[in-house]
Amino acid sequence: MSVCWNCGAEIDWVCKPDGGYIPVDLEPVFVIEGDGQDKFYAEEEGELTGRVAEPGEIQxxxxxxxxPVAFVPHWRTCRKGR
Ligand SMILES: [Zn+2]
Incomplete structure (x- = not known):
């Protein structure tokens, strides 16, 4: 585990399919694939495109x-991003 140099949040690292690592938030989320353009990363599936499931959507x-469960790239949630 490490800490974002930008906002201080705890982050984790996931291997990308094409090599290298990307910083992600600690908590994985359910991903609705094919509905949305956001990128997510999973250890097994690699890169997924879709959107985060709404609360209560997966019951x-x-x-x-x-x-699928995948991690959100930290740059999308970083409090000091953008
Ligand atoms: Zn951050």
Missing amino acids: TLEQKINT
Whole structure:
């Protein structure tokens, strides 16, 4: 675990499929693939494109199994970004 030099938040690092690492937030999220343009990163699936599931959107066990979980790149949530 490390800390963002910019905002001080705790971050983690995920391997990119094409090499290198990207900083991500600690908590993974459910990703609705194919609905949205945001990028997410998972250890196994690599890069996913979609959007974060809304609270309550993933409820059944089947949904939890079938919905990929991935990490949000920290640059999207960094409090001192932009
Ligand atoms: Zn930050």
